[in-house]
Amino acid sequence: MNNFLLTLSAIVVFVLAVLFAVPPFIDWNAYRGMFEEEVSRLIDREVRVQGRVNVRILPVPFVSFEKVRIADETGISGSFVRADQFKMRLSVPPLLRGIIEARQIELEKPVLRLRIAKDGSGNWQSLSIRDSNLAFLPRDVALNSVVIDDGTVVFEQHTGQEITRLSKLSGELSAAAMRGPYKFVGSASTGGGSQEVRFSTAPLEPDGNIRFRGTVRDPEAGLTHTIDGALNDPLGRSHIEGRLRTQSIDTGRPVAGRKGEAFEMTSKVLLDGDAFRLEDIAITFENKERLQTLTGSALTSWQDGLVTRTKLRAPWLDLDAVAGTRLGDSPLMAVERLLTRGLAPLGTGITSVAIDIDQGRMVGATLSGLKARLTQRDGITKVEDLRVSLPGLTALSLDGFVDNAESKLQFDGDIVLRSANLAEFAQWLRADAATFADGLTGPFTLNGSLRIRPARISVSDAQADIAGERVEGDFSYDASKGRPVLALALGTASFDLRRLGDGLLDPRLIAEKLGFTLPDGAEPTAAPGLRRLFAGTDLTIDLRANRLVDGEREFKDVVADIQRVGDRLVIRRLDADWMPGLALKLSGELDALGTATNGMLAATVAANGRPAAERLAGLLSLMLGSEVPESFIDVRTPLRLAVDASLGASRDGPAKRAGPASDEAYPTAIVADGTSGERRLRLTARTAGALAGWRDQGAHVELRLAGPRPLEVARWLIGGRGEGRQDPTAAGKRGRNVAETVRAPATVLLSAVGIPAKDMKAVAHFDAGDVLDVDFAGAVRVVTGGPLGARWSGTLGINRADTHVLSDLFWQPFADRMAKLPVRGSIEIAGGTGDVRLKTTGLQLAGSRLRGELEVSKARTLTGRLAVSKASLSALAGFLLEGNGTGSGDEAGGSAGIPGAPWPAARFDFSHLAGLKADLQLGIDRLLAPSGGAIARDVSTRLQLTDERVALDDLRVRLSQGELGGRAELVRTPAGTAFSSQLGGSGLSLTAFAPPNDTSGRLAGSADLTAEIAGRALTPAALSGVLKGSGRLVLRDARVPGLSGSAITDLVRKVIAGEEEPDGLGDRLTELAKGSAIDLGAPKLDFKIRNGIVNLPTMVLREADGSARNATVVSLRDWRFESRWSVRPAKLPKPEAEGETLALPPLTLIYAGTLDNLDKLEPEISLGDLEREIVVAKMEANVARLERLRREDEERARQEAERQRLREEEERQAREAERLRIERERAEGLRPGGDGGWQSRVKPERPPDVEAPQRPTPSPRPL
Secondary structure, eight states: OHHHHHHHHHHHHHHHHHHHHSOSSSOGGGGHHHHHHHHHHHHTSOEEEOSOEEEEOSSSOEEEEEEEEEEOSTTOOSEEEEEEEEEEEEOHHHHHTTEEEEEEEEEESOEEEEEBOTTSOBTTTTOOOOOOOOSOOOSEEEEEEEEEEEEEEEEEOTTSOEEEEEEEEEEEEEESSTTOOEEEEEEEESSSSOEEEEEEEOOOOTTSOEEEEEEEEETTTTEEEEEEEEEEOTTSSOEEEEEEEEEEOOOSOEETTEEOOOEEEEEEEEEOSSEEEEEEEEEEEOOSSSOEEEEEEEEEEOBTBOEEEEEEEEEEEEHHHHHTOOTTOOHHHHHHHHHHHHHGGGOSSEEEEEEEEEEEEETTEEEEEEEEEEEEETTEEEEEEEEEEETTTEEEEEEEEEEOGGGOOEEEEEEEEEESOHHHHHHHTTSOGGGSOGGGGSOEEEEEEEEEETTEEEEEEEEEEETTEEEEEEEEEEOTTSSOEEEEEEEESOEEGGGTOTTTTOHHHHHHHHTOOOOTTOOOOOOHHHHHHHTTOEEEEEEEEEEEEOSSOEEEEEEEEEEEETTEEEEEEEEEEEETTEEEEEEEEEESTTSSOEEEEEEEEEEOSHHHHHHHHHHHHHHHTSOOOGGGTGGGOSEEEEEEEEEOOOOOGGGGSOOOOOTTTOOEEEEEEEEETTEEEEEEEEESSOGGGGGGSOEEEEEEEEESOHHHHHHHHHTOOOTTOOOHHHHHHHOOOHHHHOOOOEEEEEEEEEOTTSOEEEEEEEEOTTSOEEEEEEEEEEEOSSSOEEEEEEEEEEEEEEHHHHHHHHOGGGGGGOOOOEEEEEEEEEEETTEEEEEEEEEEETTEEEEEEEEEOTTOEEEEEEEEEEEEHHHHHHTTBGGGGTOOHHHHTSOOOOTTOSOOOSOBOOGGGTTOEEEEEEEEEEEEOTTSOEEEEEEEEEEEEOSSEEEEEEEEEEOSSSEEEEEEEEEEETTEEEEEEEEEEEEEEGGGGSOTTOOSOSSEEEEEEEEEEEEEESSHHHHHTTOEEEEEEEEEEEEEESOOHHHHHHHHHHHHTTSSOSTTHHHHHHHHHHTOEEEEESOEEEEEEETTEEEOOOEEEEETTEEEEEEEEEETTTTEEEEEEEEEEOOEEOTTOTTOEEOOOOEEEEEEEEGGGGGGOOEEEEOTHHHHHHHHHHHHHHHHHHHHHHHHHHHHHHHHHHHHHHHHHHHHHHHHHHHHHHHHHHHHOOEEOTTSSEEOSSOOOOOTTSOOOOOOOOOOOOO
16 A cells, blocks of 8 residues: 555656646647656656646646556566546645645546565565656645545466456545555445445554554445454565454344344454465354354465465354345255355455354254365365255265356256155255155155256256155256246156155146146146246156156156247157056147147047046046046047147137038047047047137037947947946856847947037937947037036937847846847937936837836936836846846855746846936836736836835736735845835735636635735745745635535445445546535635745634535745645445444545646545545445345245245155055055056155255345
8 A cells, every 4th residue: 555655646746846847838748758757767667648648737736647557567567557547636735835735636447456476575565766856846745535436456476366356446545644644435346246445544653564444344245344453564575464353234134034143253364475364263143042153264375376275163053144044035045145155255266165064054944064165266166075964864965166156156066965854855945845745755865967057957967766766867947038947858767756746647737737728627736836836937848757656647658758838839759658558649739828729739549448538538628628527438448549630729700600511610620530449430520719619619520430349339429338337257157248249330420510518410320230220310519517518309219229239238237137129119318417318108119118208317316207018027026136037046155946936046136236226106007927928917116226225115916806005125135135025905806816718616706915024035046935924815705626525425425325436436536626616705814924835724614514624835935835625524324224323534635736827736635544434334334235135145044944844844744644645545555557557646755865955045146
């Protein structure tokens, strides 16, 4: 300073001499050379004035020089001092006293270059004022005001390399005398900012030393620097010793959420020609929580280039206070402030800072182990081995270079980040980690090349590992040009994005970030932080991934090359396999995203399975701006489509109306061509304007579909979701379904023209040959608001179909339970958004006419009324059985089917009713038995049906005579199917069970019936064996086929009497039973049902000619009937025993058989003991008759013997008389014989030993 003022004084002295020595009114520029020569000789430095010279004496002495240069020492090129202009005004009165008093000196843009030699001396020390020949020399010089404007002081080392620079120096310097004291007040800049500078000295001390005090105040940084010291030996080996104190200023700005914290730095200052030292540095921060002091030292040398080495250490430090962190600043912002503030004052040359902080606080979190070595050179700071432990057990390591040009942070280097809890670390970074998934709590590593520029950050050659998931590539974020640009070029083998947040692969989020309009009411599931990150951001994405998942979604073989700039989207390539089953390839360009989107897209789609359908529906929702239900897609898979979309802008006028399908009328066209399974598909959809307005402008849709499996084609067309579709393994047990067995080709043509939101005229034709042929003509209207849907109405003409086909189309499980019956006719049909209404009066079903109105709700509830002219009971019953009741007992897990019984062994099965509800008023004109005959008429009931219950309420059945009513219910339970019923009937005619055309009247009368029946089992066969209940049967004027006691008594009487032979008695009784009957009268029979068996109470009938007892059992299990009669004949008179009677045992008459053959039952008669007793009675009668005959024969023999005796006695008496006569005659003499002899007149006697011939005894007469 002193030498500079000496130079200034020399110039003032010379000017004064010139003022008095040179004549006035001359051209002063002509004396420029003399001025330069004399001043150069005076100060022993070359002086040059390269501009104009102006001198004025009156009224005030004034002089100015332009472009003044004073050369440096010999051997040093360049100027020691230079100024654009030098102006001086002198005070005249002091001048008269021999004192030069510069009233005002002005220096414009002066530059003072101070160079320190290798030995520590300075280029200013050689300055001195030599003796002069000038006649007039003042005794002293005073400087009242030296105004410096935009000055510069440059400090250089001996090589000429700049050490530091004080620029934009402006202010006022004053000195009462050349020895001082000096005072300066002004401003200067050392790094772009402006600082207030105050400087003052004491008078020059006798030893030549100068005491001084300086203050630099930086309002922007909020700092005040004060130095007290002394300049020793200014003309020799100058050196400065003193104390430096730096204090923070309360700027009123919040720092780290609090009012700015004050700090103070003190140190010892040593400055000589070799180095600048700060020793015993102590930086103390005001903090109520704990004491924090930063200690260390600093050394700046310039002998071998400018080198500064600083060491700082602290056990604890509030980095927020150091950085000036503001309320709401993120850690990244705090780091930027810290580096910007910390590196800016390091100066030029080589600056090295070693930092060692045990613990610190930044943005509310504790950091530990902060160690770093920073080396700055030419404005570039090298960061070496920066290590710090951050929240989440995170270790950060940085190596690189910081360029703090223009106080804006720029960094290039390598980063290594290792974290044990990424969620905690991300939360500290203010990355909205609260919305991230818990997966971030796992370990995380990142290394790569980090590049930071103002409003830009990038990491290249990055390798990141999140809990074992590895990602490589580059990413950058650039907000330096207004609209931010996020660029990603990443590759990974597999990555689970749940580590970063939920639903990050949600197509709604992706579409929103790419600029598409979301469907009404659809909200992306992204974290708010990510939504803010992407808001208003341009994107460049180059992604390669073998596998990406986010918890809900899995993508494989992902290739994405996408760029979004403003409202323009360029998709160079987007390939992904959305697992399972959806493969996408997309390319194209779109403009005016979110408003009037237009452009071209080309895509290929391969979808297979219901999950793929759901996802494809979501993508269509994004494209159409309306939610497309997944049911619209799932039956159409597998799909293979090539899609070309030309998206035009809106048009006014005629194009908005429905018209011819020309490109001009319909600027937006989507053409999809490909296959759906084995079917060929082509869909063309055109709309008269931008795609976003497709609902309210003219449209033309055409569909052509052709291929095998017509039922699948039809299901595809109607958008059926396979309602009630069962597990294929279960279907395999029942056999192949209808769609699998019918492979005839089918063709579908559909066309609709109009405004979708109003009414579009629609016609369709489905032709599958002999399988299905239907037409539709009507109107279609797209439903606005909510999920995409349509309402339609018209006439469905069924030219050819059957129940199998229709069941498979609309409710596939029914197909297994339906007979294949032809269907013809027309149906008025209307519906949409899940509701369908049907009305028919002439639909023919296998000769049965259907009438009624039905409504199927979105919840799959069927209501209405339906009347059928005829129906089969077996078909209706089999509807609730597994496999239509055809399963074996083993498969069903129940009892095997009983031969002859109607009960199937198949399990009860409600699975085909899953999801279905019905409440129908059902009527059947004629209910047919399996044989085809009508078993009931005018059946009416309320059918209520769910997947666990089938109920028939208000059941009414008209039989041939009489009516049966009640209710019945089947309920599925874990232990089987529970059955319950209450039945009641009156006037039930018994003649209904008589054989056809029977006029015998053997079966007559009527019955009233009440019954309650219940049971639980897995199969009908098993249920029939566990039924229980009770009831009452009341008969009126009842007559049934059978044998009466009088009939049996009459026949027995004849057999015993011998009028009939006993042989074939049973056959004669059987024949007799077939034509006779038993009058029952009007009994009341209370019966019980146990284990499926109905036991009627025993009936006893008594009559004069015999009695009868009946026991009837009905086995519901095997569907058999058994009526057992015990008929006893009346007591008969005992043969050949007058007054005695014969009591015979009863015979047994059995009617047994199946209930469905009651009219064909044949009686079975068991005579039992009766036949034996009849035979015995007949034998006894025969014996008695024989005994009577024997007695009669004996009597006759006795009488004959008596007659014989009497005859023999008479003959003896006659012989005796004859003997006597002969003797008498002999005595009297002989008489002459006929031959001339003599003949005795007396007969000769029989010899005594000769018996008279016996009369044969007659044999007994047969019985």
